[in-house]
Amino acid sequence: MAEKLPKTDVVIVGMGWAGSIIAAELGKEGLKVVGLERGKERGLKDYYVVHDELRYAIRYELMQDLSKESLTFRNNQKERALPMRQLGSFLLGEGSGGSGVHWNGQSFRFLPYDFEIRSKTIEKYGESKIKGLQIQDWGITYDELEPYFDKYEKVAGISGEEAHFGPERSNPYPTPPMKETPLTKRFKDATNSLGMHPYHMPSANLSEPYENMYGAKIANCQYCAFCERFGCEYGAKADPTVAVIPYAKETGNVDIRNFANVTEIIHEGGKATGVKFVDVLTKEEFIQPADTVVLTSYVMNNTKLLLHSKIGKAYNPENGTGVIGKNYCYQILPGSTGFFEEERFNTFMGAGALGATIDDYNGDNFDHSDLNFIHGGSISINQSGKRPIGSNTVPSGTPNWGAEFKAQSIKYFTRSLNIGTQGASMPVQHNFMDLDPTYKDAYGLPLLRLTYDFTEQDKELYNYIGKIADQIMLEMGADKVNERSNLESYDIVPYQTTHNTGGVIMGAEPETSAVNNFLQMWDAENVFVVGASAFAHNGGYNPTATVGALAFRAAEGILKYSKEGGMLA
Amino acid sequence: MAEQHSEKKMSRRRFIRNSGYVAGGLVGGGIIGGLIGANMNDEQEGTNTQGEHQGTSFLQAPLYFTNPEMFAVLVAASERIFPSDDNGPGADELGVAYYIDHSLAGSWGNNAREYMQGPFFPGSNFQGYQSPLKRHEVFDTGIKALQKVANDKHDKNFPDLEGEQQDAILTSFQNDEVELKGVTSKTFFNILRAATIEGVYADPAYGGNINMEGWKMKNYPGHQMSYYDKIESDEFMEIEPQALHSYTK
Numbered sequence: 001m002a003e004k005l006p007k008t009d010v011v012i013v014g015m016g017w018a019g020s021i022i023a024a025e026l027g028k029e030g031l032k033v034v035g036l037e038r039g040k041e042r043g044l045k046d047y048y049v050v051h052d053e054l055r056y057a058i059r060y061e062l063m064q065d066l067s068k069e070s071l072t073f074r075n076n077q078k079e080r081a082l083p084m085r086q087l088g089s090f091l092l093g094e095g096s097g098g099s100g101v102h103w104n105g106q107s108f109r110f111l112p113y114d115f116e117i118r119s120k121t122i123e124k125y126g127e128s129k130i131k132g133l134q135i136q137d138w139g140i141t142y143d144e145l146e147p148y149f150d151k152y153e154k155v156a157g158i159s160g161e162e163a164h165f166g167p168e169r170s171n172p173y174p175t176p177p178m179k180e181t182p183l184t185k186r187f188k189d190a191t192n193s194l195g196m197h198p199y200h201m202p203s204a205n206l207s208e209p210y211e212n213m214y215g216a217k218i219a220n221c222q223y224c225a226f227c228e229r230f231g232c233e234y235g236a237k238a239d240p241t242v243a244v245i246p247y248a249k250e251t252g253n254v255d256i257r258n259f260a261n262v263t264e265i266i267h268e269g270g271k272a273t274g275v276k277f278v279d280v281l282t283k284e285e286f287i288q289p290a291d292t293v294v295l296t297s298y299v300m301n302n303t304k305l306l307l308h309s310k311i312g313k314a315y316n317p318e319n320g321t322g323v324i325g326k327n328y329c330y331q332i333l334p335g336s337t338g339f340f341e342e343e344r345f346n347t348f349m350g351a352g353a354l355g356a357t358i359d360d361y362n363g364d365n366f367d368h369s370d371l372n373f374i375h376g377g378s379i380s381i382n383q384s385g386k387r388p389i390g391s392n393t394v395p396s397g398t399p400n401w402g403a404e405f406k407a408q409s410i411k412y413f414t415r416s417l418n419i420g421t422q423g424a425s426m427p428v429q430h431n432f433m434d435l436d437p438t439y440k441d442a443y444g445l446p447l448l449r450l451t452y453d454f455t456e457q458d459k460e461l462y463n464y465i466g467k468i469a470d471q472i473m474l475e476m477g478a479d480k481v482n483e484r485s486n487l488e489s490y491d492i493v494p495y496q497t498t499h500n501t502g503g504v505i506m507g508a509e510p511e512t513s514a515v516n517n518f519l520q521m522w523d524a525e526n527v528f529v530v531g532a533s534a535f536a537h538n539g540g541y542n543p544t545a546t547v548g549a550l551a552f553r554a555a556e557g558i559l560k561y562s563k564e565g566g567m568l569a
Numbered sequence: 570m571a572e573q574h575s576e577k578k579m580s581r582r583r584f585i586r587n588s589g590y591v592a593g594g595l596v597g598g599g600i601i602g603g604l605i606g607a608n609m610n611d612e613q614e615g616t617n618t619q620g621e622h623q624g625t626s627f628l629q630a631p632l633y634f635t636n637p638e639m640f641a642v643l644v645a646a647s648e649r650i651f652p653s654d655d656n657g658p659g660a661d662e663l664g665v666a667y668y669i670d671h672s673l674a675g676s677w678g679n680n681a682r683e684y685m686q687g688p689f690f691p692g693s694n695f696q697g698y699q700s701p702l703k704r705h706e707v708f709d710t711g712i713k714a715l716q717k718v719a720n721d722k723h724d725k726n727f728p729d730l731e732g733e734q735q736d737a738i739l740t741s742f743q744n745d746e747v748e749l750k751g752v753t754s755k756t757f758f759n760i761l762r763a764a765t766i767e768g769v770y771a772d773p774a775y776g777g778n779i780n781m782e783g784w785k786m787k788n789y790p791g792h793q794m795s796y797y798d799k800i801e802s803d804e805f806m807e808i809e810p811q812a813l814h815s816y817t818k
């Protein structure tokens with residue numbers, strides 16, 4: 001029998017960026033909060049001896065322990081879904097701070113176009129343009145979300161500068177952009193000469209020391225090149241364990257319990273009464289009663305916990321009805337690799353979000369009348385610091401082992417550069433998540449089942465954006481660029497990006513969305529579901545600034561709900 | 570020092586390669602650390618007194634392999650994947666086989682943080698690793714098969730073949746032309762390839778990348794606390810590498 005704990009005002013599931021922000025904001029206002037996090041407690045003092053590529057970047061020390069829980073995957077409904085037995089395509093977070101500990105810190109606001117993608121696309125190109133795409137407006141506009149973006153950027157201290165295509169901002173970035181390096185300069189010179197509009201990538205690796213509104217001190221970045229997949233031993237990367245959690249605890253109202261894996265949302269008569277969790281060390285079961293339940297357990301588990309607990313209507317891929325598990329999206333990432341015979345670069349130096357970007361081919365910043373796709377992507381050079389196990393770039397046609405591989409991979413370690421892109425991903429009826437009928441996690445719950453493949457829209461976008469990336473690379477002076485293979489089936493093995501979205505999407509109507517624009521569930525008014533799970537499609541940027549903004553929005557909603565009750569929108 | 574170092578390793582390799590001699594009973598029955606150590610100790614000590622990094626040599630002992638013939642196959646196969654050349658040492662001299670051996674003995678070799686529950690099905694090309702075997706079992710199976718193919722085809726042990734013959738066998742594994750039980754030869758090859766590269770470039774604390782020689786070839790400075798003062802420079806920089814060891818020393 002599960003032990004019943006004393007009731008609390010709010011229980012939060014998952015202590016990443018979203019959960020931490022909500023905990024701090026509610027704690028500040030005097031609500032009693034219990035934060036349940038399945039992984040370890042961690043903080044600055046735990047990032048010692050962290051410059052170990054094998055342990056952190058290759059063996060995923062800070063990420064989800066799949067022996068306890070994974071998901072299953074298939075490309076389409078005709079296939080048998082099989083477990084993702086090893087991490088690969090994306091790297092799920094676990095432990096205090098979630099993925100916010102080992103992220104890069106590239107911090108873009110989604111475009112105004114993203115939030116109203118359906119209306120704006122139809123308005124400009126007509127209904128036929130969106131045929132086959134399950135896109136919908138988000139139920140909130142950029143202007144409405146702007147104040148929350150502003151708050152998020154102030155918590156993280158984001159270092160950045162105005163961008164040509166950047167949406168309106170109420171305030172400048174809290175700190176100036178990161179350093180200009182020979183690589184960012186070269187990208188900017190090349191794109192400028194091509195008539196594009198480069199700017200410094202907005203970064204959560206801070207350019208100068210900063211103190212946020214919670215009193216957290218974030219140091220300035222050392223450009224140490226062990227950023228993505230690592231914790232920052234300097235406290236220079238905005239990370240919930242540095243920027244938010246200590247303050248949340250200081251309010252005296254937030255109690256964070258680690259090693260607490262939530263297995264079910266308990267509900268009755270259309271309202272949640274609390275959650276059930278397992279202590280992953282002792283295996284004891286507990287029930288945490290609460291007035292309000294907040295899910296911030298990332299895309300996968302937000303979806304899984306709702307499906308398993310039977311809250312909200314499960315999505316049906318046969319006819320596109322239902323909402324939980326709907327509109328899973330990813331990202332389309334055509335890159336360009338350039339080889340330089342005469343020059344060597346300090347490619348081994350860098351920081352996760354050190355870079356330069358153009359948005360000339362993002363969103364609807366360019367005309368799509370004659371194109372067979374909508375949206376686009378950001379194109380960037382990102383000097384995050386090459387590491388020797390992960391980076392063995394060789395010209396196309398080189399074998400991947402043996403003498404020639406050795407010689408070329410050594411030669412080009414400092415003589416090749418990459419341009420990365422983040423192409424938007426549009427939802428379609430048959431890309432979705434549900435529960436797997438066969439495989440279980442360590443607590444007996446079904447694994448989440450992901451059914452996903454790339455679409456024609458994705459392939460068109462991939463080719464178009466990829467060619468532009470090549471053009472920039474050649475303009476940067478590369479002697480040659482690698483051939484890019486076509487975008488075929490989605491493969492869960494090679495790392496692509498941890499920018500998964502959808503499953504519990506937001507919107508203006510209960511028929512087509514799971515949560516309203518306060519992230520409150522249409523079908524259970526005291527359940528709030530926050531994260532990239534709320535994205536109705538995925539944009540051409542990293543997600544976290546938008547997740548952070550939604551977390552502030554949700555916190556405001558929860559506070560309001562705690563006073564007034566009822567549906568907020 | 571580098572030369573002495575490689576001489577020492579060469580002679581040790583020759584010793585291991587002569588596996589018939591070992592298995593013939595000269596020091597039969599001992600663990601391989603003893604096997605190698607017994608005859609090589611004098612030579613090793615000699616090198617040590619001339620400045621060989623003490624800590625490094627202590628790492629050069631098998632913690633997983635129990636059979637010297639199989640270990641010799643691993644040494645030879647990884648050397649073909651990352652051979653010694655004008656750029657510098659190959660997998661053998663860099664201690665890659667020890668790196669792999671140590672990894673097989675630990676959580677990676679036992680797939681400790683991976684989803685290993687059944688049922689098991691082969692899966693498509695896009696669904697990733699689906700073998701019920703743990704990595705150490707994959708290596709047991711794969712290494713044995715490399716030896717068997719060498720025996721069947723050339724009537725010799727894998728380590729005794731010419732480089733091209735070894736490459737041809739490895740290629741047939743990579744192309745999935747060899748039937749193994751519980752795992753495909755391609756999967757085995759891919760893990761072997763990845764592990765070899767890890768052994769070349771992982772921190773020397775893991776047993777490979779001896780003396781940071783892997784990093785030096787790539788002009789990789791290893792662990793540096795900061796590039797704050799360097800990152801804006803137009804100059805290409807060659808920086809003396811540092812290992813994790815420097816955190817604690």
Ligand SMILES: Cc1cc2nc3c(=O)[nH]c(=O)nc-3n(C[C@H](O)[C@H](O)[C@H](O)COP(=O)(O)OP(=O)(O)OC[C@H]3O[C@@H](n4cnc5c(N)ncnc54)[C@H](O)[C@@H]3O)c2cc1C
Binds near residue numbers: 093099543
């Ligand atoms: C390598 C890497 C680089 C990245 N770089 C960038 C970048 O540059 N820019 C950017 O914008 N984004 C980046 N991201 C993505 C970014 O990290 C995430 O968008 C963000 O951290 C998500 O925050 P979250 O709070 O929604 O979820 P998470 O950080 O995933 O937090 C969810 C938490 O919930 C916990 N949890 C899950 N299930 C349960 C359960 N059942 N019970 C209890 N607890 C549970 C998890 O352990 C986890 O701690 C990167 C991600 C990775 C992996």
Ligand code: SF4
Binds near residue numbers: 205225226232237
């Ligand atoms: S690059 Fe900067 S922010 Fe990233 S880990 Fe190093 S010091 Fe920290």
